[in-house]
Amino acid sequence: MVIVTTIRREVLTMPAAELGPDNPLPPLRLPHEVHRIDDRERDELPRDMARQAGYEPLRSLLPVRVRDGYGRSRAPRDIDALVIENDRLRATVLPGLGGRVASLLHKPTGRELLYRNPVFQPAAFALNGAWFSGGVEWNIGATGHTTLSCSPLHAARVAAPDGGEMLRLWEWERLRDLPFQVDLWLPDRSDFLYVGVRVRNPHPKPVPTYWWSNIAVPETRRVLVPAEEAWQFGYERRLTKVTAPSHAEIEQHPHAADYFYDLPEERRRWIAALDEDGHGLVQTSTDALRGRKLFIWGRAPGGRRWQQWLTEPGTDGYLEIQAGLARTQLEHVRLEAESEVSWLEAYGPLDSPPSADDVAARLEAALPRARVDAAYAAWKPCADSEPAEILATGSGWGALEVLRADLKLPGTPFEESTLGDAQAPWLHLLRAGYLPEPRRVRPPGETLVAPHWRDMLEAAPATPLTEYHLGVAQWHAGDRAQAVRSWERALQLSPSLWPLLRCLAVADQVSGNPERAADRYAEAFDDLCAERRDNGEAWTAATAALGREAVEALLAVGRTAPARAVWDRLQPAVRRRGRFRLIEAGLLLAEARPEEALDIFRAGFEVADLREGAETIGRLWARLSDEPLPAHYDFRMRPPEA
Known part of the structure; x- marks a missing residue:
């Protein structure tokens, strides 16, 4: 059998700031958080959104510590990476930095599909502080960037559904005490990176759950989604129903804003970001990953300054397209006791004229919806497969919880070592x-x-x-x-x-x-x-x-x-x-x-x-x-x- 995906270790050398030590004082108060809405605003939302927006919002960072020991002095440093590659795509993953997909290169065209930050510069955007921009990040926990943004995850080589190799990332998310895993693989001759995600609740009571896959793409991209309306959220803490913004409106918007697209139930879940020639990235998923979002920095001086702050002078800006479990990031989803939620995502190149209907047709031709559903069904039995080779080690907090409760979590071993x-x-x-x-x-x-x-x-x-x-x-x-x-x-x-x-x-x-x-x-x-x-x-x-x-x-x-x-x-x-x-x-x-x-x-x-x-x-x-x-x-x- 042909080995359809290879995984190898690599070292990236780039200008990077030191993370420094964590703040040793317990965070007894939640740091100022702009991503929330007032109670009166929530009461005017549709009933299901209002219920989830009010369901167990984060009230404390404990037991996590604040990460504020970094500076802005950068020097060339080595960063461990894991590279997943087939004959069409090369994905570079950083297991020591939240499992971030730092690069997704389409080999036949030589195009980088993501915004690839040329530096590692932490900034205080994560719930607990240190975060960095670029690539694809896996946000779990609560509204905001995950506390694991700059933390190591466990990583291992696992057998993929098609007989090749799959990269598994996993950790214990401490805000909600939930183990999760992210499986990445490239089928033979595929232009799409497949990502299987599973979040488990091993506890005897329901737990609020949050997930958004955050994809940074060059700022010049045109964003297309199969939706006519969106919920706009700005830094005035208001969530307002608007017509989905046009490319011109996005380009001219003065201030930072979130647009949570209101996808009709029957529509396929996808979001695309294309350049002026119609080339770019599309992300699609099975239906469990319901939401799609656009974040822009805006044209005002403050937004431009933040873009410079997160990288180095002369670097192009970026915007974010995202996919999540709920319609907006202000919501948390109930995960029942001793249950799990899982889905499959696919990331790949797309060439299409600039209209949502054209993108939908081109996506269906390149990666039919039925194929994504079939890949998810094939992956599910593999989610419990035990790792064949450990490639990176995360924290010991999961091992402690497994020992305490004698948990059985097949596929994601939290070893006592x-x-x-x-x-x-x-x-x-x-x-x-x-x-x-x-x-x-x-x-x-x-x-x-x-x-x-x-x-x-x-x-x-x-x-x-x-x-x-x-x-x-x-x-x-x-x-x-x-x-x-x-x-x-x-x-x-x-x-x-x-x-x-x-x-x-x-x-x-x-x-x-x-x-x-x-x-x-x-x-x-x-x-x-x-x-x-x-x-x-x-x-x-x-x-x-x-x-x-x-x-x-x-x-x-x-x-x-x-x-x-x-x-x-x-x-x-x-x-x-x-x-x-x-x-x-x-x-x-x-x-x-x-x-x-x-x-x-x-x-x-x-x-x-x-x-x-x-x-x-x-x-x-x-x-x-x-x-x-x-x-x-x-x-x-x-x-x-x-």
Whole structure:
């Protein structure tokens, strides 16, 4: 039998920024998220959309940590890749970066079908921070870019339905505690990359589910979809039914916007992006992947600035076409207990005149709908096939959950050998019934917050470390009063006070007591400075994260002198970062030194972890100057009056 697909390892060398360490402070509050609608707006939607838009929206990032340790200094770095290839297509996958398909090359024509970013530059677009643009990404979890955007996935070689080789990617998604897999293969002489996706709910209760496959294509492409209407969502948080936009309207739109196409039930699911000559990419799927979306940056200066921010000068811009489980990304779908959802996608080249009817006909000729359905039926039995060769390793969190619940997940082995230092204390809690005391003084590790782990923490001996983690788990569950009591109990005996004081400071802020929050932040930072052992990565990350929050909390209540005292004790390298230069400008303004604050703007800085939709820089500039915001600081994604 002819081996129809080959898979090989490759190393990509490109200008890349270092990811750096994760933020060690537990994210007790959800970062500002622009992708939501107000309750009154939701009530005006069709009943099924309104129900899913209100079904279990994400309220916490826990147990995931925020990834904000990256910068904007790029140097040539090697990135591991896996290449799937037949005689027609070459797909390059990055298993260490969320399984991103970085490139899809059509070999007969030499055309790159995707937008291929020539650099790796993280930016704060994922739910937990670090994300990068380009290629095809697999978004699972909750509304927004997945927390796995810059994380490693497990990868293996598996037998494909047609006897060739298939690349399997899999991981344990931690926001919703769901295992998932993505199988990629290329049938013999096929112009289409097949992608089988399965999300499983192994739990005894329903779970909200979210999936959008996000495809970056060159900005010059014309987007075609079998729909006459769309739901438009902008950064004003309104979802409005509109006529599907024309190419001219998309080109001229001033600001960033999402268009969720309203595909009629009977229509085949597809979306295409073609250049002016009618060449480009088409994505189609089985019917379970219902939604299709277009995202544009808009022509306004802020959108153009973001495009530059995510790559390097002189690089062409991009837009996104997407496919998801629901009609919009504001919805979550109910996945019943002990069940799964699966579908098949296909990605390939298309040549067609610029009309939806022509594209539909050309797609049917190139890849009949019946063939996609047949490929899905052939793949389903293979979804449980055990890997033949492990090619990359993801996290150990799935292995921990499999051990805890004795789960059977054929096809996606979460082996005990993948357990690491992060999982070690929780494995000890599972087996011995208590958390071990750390062997050396260091910032506390990650907290597991699911009900079963919270129950184990409640039953464990009440050591200070256990009470700290228990408080975080209780906070996540919405029991904030009990969380505060747990942290306060731990304060009486803990040798390390700053993690507990910081948690209590956040609780004070949430409860409307900013003065006490400022006191606790100042005390926490004092304790951290007394406790830190070195200027290594872990302690530097903790000092930077806590120092940033402390300065902001102190300035919020007008305490400039204590804020300056915190600032002065940050490491010089931290103070030079763009985020902290912006904080310093705000501190100088609070100290009635506006000209010195303006000098920071004149000297120039780059806030590496500036969040999508954030307007912090513009607001501070407006307090300092009547001049227009300089173009290199303009990241505004909505009209000024909004």
